[in-house]
Structure formats: structure tokens, C-alpha cells
Amino acid sequence: MKLSDRLFGVVVILGALAYTAGAFQIQASFMSDPVGSKTFPLMLAGVAAICGLIFVFRPDDDPAWPGRMTLGNIVIAVLVMVAYAHALKPLGFLIPTAICAAILSFQISPRPLPAAITGLGLSIGLFLIFKYALGLGLQPLPKAWLG
Amino acid sequence: MELLSNLALGFSVALTPFTLFLAVAGCFLGTIIGALPGLGPSNGVAILIPLAFSLGLDATSALVLMTAVYYGAMYGGRISSILLNIPGDEPALMTTLDGYPMAKAGRAGDALVLSGFASFFGALFATIGLMLLAPLLSRIAYQFGPSEYFALYLLAFSTLGGIASRNQAKAALASCIGLGIAMIGLDNQTGMPRFTGGNLHLMDGVDFLVAIVGLFAVAEVFVFIESHGRESSIGVKLGKVTLPVRDLTKGIGTMLRSSVIGFIAGVLPGAGASLGSFLAYMGEKNVQGEKGGFGTGVPKGVMAPEAGNNAAAGGALVPMLTLGVPGSGTTAVLLALLLTLNITPGPTLFTDRPDVVWGLIASLLIANFVLLAMNVPMVKMFVHILSVPAWVLLPGVMMISFVGIYSLSGSYFDLLLMIFFGIVGWMFRKLDVPTVPIILGILLGNHMEDALRRAMILSDGDWRFLFGFRWHSSPGEYEFYSAIPSSLLVLAVAGFVAPIFLRRVIKKPQAVSD
16 A cells, blocks of 8 residues: 555645645735745745656555554644643643653553553653753642642 | 874874874764664764763864764664664665675674774775875865855755665755755845744744754654564674685785775765665676675675775765765754854864874774774674664663753753654654754755855846856956856756666666675
């Protein structure tokens, strides 16, 4: 099967078209030069579209995609990371880091106790390194708790 | 004599206690990063850059720290190649071919010591080469105008795929994606926003550090989740470490030849350390012939690729410093560091900031000796680090990446963007789309477009200017003002087309070991 590359090629072509449309949205300015703001992006979109056509018509063999289980693990990891990105500011460093690191550790090797210890250890250890050795201004706990 | 006074200046910068401390710390960190399976020089340097930046280090200190990490990782890469048969990074791949058989035969200590010496030899050779070649090249590069630079950027992008990626169209696409991302944000020349979709976060463009950490470090975490950390396995026992003097003296010729090959491969834009170690190994295999027994675990088979890849690592700094065009993935990351510190590499760097350049060279010389000490007598300590399991290591890498990016900008938008780049990086790795051209595209996109636009302003929109022709109004004909742009363009086309044919001749290294 060579479906992956064909599909990828179609996505690339659509992306190139969207990029072209985006390039035509760029507003002209009173300052101008012979090339302008659009030409270089349009050239890039052109080359990318050609590459997309190559993928559609001369695809490589499919890579080994992960099974449903592994894919699920990766989706969970992504969700955890997104949640972490949002939690870091309101909740401080320690709690989100411990939870996030523990879940990621569990995704790699599914044993609850070592994962929990890894989470706690990384959270406290990294906080000490960042705060005192590197001097980054990290906030340890939620603002409300610190009064 | 000029060289000596420059070196003296360099050492006066490098020998301050703080800089010296940074060099030693960088070597130590780098060796660890290189030794850990799955972490190599490019992602190691990538996750550390945001931290170095938020520490508020000045340009010279940051550069010294990062290049020490870079050299250290090149040294350290061999440790897991030899003991676990897993290359710590791509350039160390060739070292597994003879290193692991040697270790299985009970000569793990010898293999580590010999490859440590070979790394030292290669890196020292390359640092001296850098010292001699870079000033010469920067003098030539002084005469480069916008059309020369445009051609040079094209050359870098067209050769970057090289023999490392199997599909040239995918390498070309990766360059386009990187360049396309660079276009996001305010247009340098007109000040109008491009491709921002009205999003205020995108007005400044996409920070290349976000892309680098996402594509290299976050993607690595997904790869590990997929493999369930299978890659970190128990290896070979390491016995007593002694100095095999005989093998060492016999291998001097090997190290010298491999260093020369590696250095040249490193200087060529886009080739980098992987090609350096590959060519050094294959070259030495031919020199030794059937009797050499390459692939069965011979000392020379470990020394050749290690001298080659460390020489290439030094060689890759030459085009990065003199032209601003990196020769490998890691030098692309180092270029990112320089640009963040408001230093534009290029010929003027040597005249405007000699303290930076020569300080760097002097600390590379010092780093080499530090690394030799760390990697030969103290190698056992680093071997213990290999036993850190992936389920501790990878969450750690992840958290450091997050804090690094967060401490730079403090915005969750950048963190989300980093995760997005991580997913893209993982999928692209599956689809065999190289990610280094994307980074290089984001880094150099605006410079490349500026070169094109400035060339067109100079020639009033005449495209023939890009090939070295200039319109002269007095005789009313075209004048061929320089051969550099068109020769660079010819090289770019050749560099893009050649791998398609070469790939049929040179099979991938795996075929060699089987």
C-alpha cells in the first residue's frame, strides 16, 4: 500500500493552495520594491505543490503506523501536554509538572508506582534546579495558596 | 603572526574562570546527552538553548557553553553505539559496526578508549582546520552581494537533503515548509503583516526556538512512547579500562586520513557529520582492504568513523561562522542561538566581533582536552548514566523543554505551538520527511527573501542579475560581473540531482554490516 504518501501529497497541495490564497491577502504598502511581498511566498507554494504532485503520483511505501493502542497513548500524551501548557500559569510549577511527568512516564512504561515516583521526583528535582541553580523565576504553587 | 595574536585574544577571553567553567560544564552535559540513546547533539543543544538564554549569558559565554555541549555530544555518541549497539545520534551509527562486535568480544574498554582518542584527534584536527580556513573563507565571502547570497542559500537548501534523506522531493518540501513558516509575521521591507490570520501572537512570526524544541525534543518523546522505551536495553559489561598503546600507534594513519575526509565533508554545506563518518569509514575500509576485517570488530573500524564524525563537526562550523549557512542540523541550531543573541554570522563577524570568534576557537581547543580527559580515564562514570531508564529520561526531557520555552516567552500560545511542531515532527519522521531543512528554512527564510529583493532592487527587477549579469547602459549590453552566483547555482542543481543517482551506487550503511 502506498496510501500514506498519496494522502500526504493531497494535503500538501491543499496547503499550498491555502498558502497561495493567503499570499494574495497580503496588503500592498506605499513602500514597494520590484519583487514585492507576494512573489517569494508564491514561489514557495509553487515548489511545494509540485512536491505534492510527486507524492501523489510516485509515492513511497507506507511507513509502519502504530496500532490503535499506541496511537491512543500518543493522543493521551498530547492532551496531557496541552493541559499542562494551560495549567502552568494558574497552578504553578510543582503540581502540574508532577502529574504530567507521571502520566508521560506511564505512557512509556505502564507501571503505576515507578511512574508516580518519577513524576514527584522530576517535579521537585527540576524545580530546585531551575529555581536555585539557574535562577529562573518559577512560581511553585497556585497563587491563591500563597496568599 | 596575525593568527597568533588572534589566538592570544581568544585565549584571553576563554581563560577567564567563568568561561572555563562553562566549557567544562558544557563538555560534561554534552557527553551525557550524546551517550543517552535517542538524544543527540541537535536535540540536546535545542533543549538547552532556551535555558542558556533565560540565564542571561552574554554572547561569548552562551556560544562557548553550547559548542562545548555540541563537541561533547559528538564524543558521547559513541558510548551507547559501542555498549548498546544503539547509536546515541545519527553520526555515531557507523561506530556500531565495529564498536559493538568489539564490545561483545570483551574489548569494550579498548573500543571506548580508542574511539575517545580518535574523537580527540578528529576534533583537534578540525579545530585547527577551522582556525586556518575560516579567516580565508571570510575574506572571500566579504565580496558577496545579494545575488551571491541568494545562490548560496539555494545551494544550502538543495544539498541539505543529501544522502541522508531518501526522497529529494520530501527534502525540497521540508525546505519550502520552513521558508514558508519564516514568511509569517511582519514583512521586513514593507511592514505589512503576512499569513498571520489576524492572530496577534503571530505578528512577530514563529520563534525558531519553539519550532526547534518541538521538532527535535517533543517529537522524540512521541517516538519513545511508540517504542515503549524498548530502545534502552541492557548492554555489554565494561571491564577494566586500560590504554591499548599498540592499537593507538598503529591507528595514527587511519585517524589522519579519516580526519581529512571528515573535515572536508563537514565544510561542504548541508553534508554534516553523518556523511563525514560514513565516508571516513568507507574510505578506510577500502584502504585496509579484505585483510582489514572491517565489520568484525577491529580497532581501526572504531577509530575511522569517530575521527571522521568529530572532524566533520568542527568542519561544519566553518560555513556557519563565515557565511551564516550551517553545514548540519546542529550547526543550524547553533546559528539559531547566534541569531537570538543578535549576532549575525558572516564575513563581518571576523572583523566586528573577533572576541566572539577567537574566544570560541580557543574554548574549542580547551574543550577538546577536557573531553579527552572525561572520555578516556573517566569513561566509566558516563557508562553508568546509560542505565537511566527511558521512563524517567523522556518525561524529564519534556519538562525541561516546556520550562525552557515558557521561561523565554511566558505565553501558553508558544507552548501549544511547540506541541504542534512535536506532532508534525513525529509524523514527518514516519513519512521520511527530514526536519532539519524546516529549521533551516525558518532561520534563513527572511534572509533569503531579503537577498532576492535587494538583488532585484539593485538591478531594477532584472532577473538576469541573479546569474551574474548586469545591464550597462553606456555600451547598451549585458556585462558578466561575477562568476560566483552562476557557479553556486550550478552546484545547487548538481547537489540536488546527484543524490538521486548516487543513492543507487552507495547503498545505506546497513547493507555494509549485513
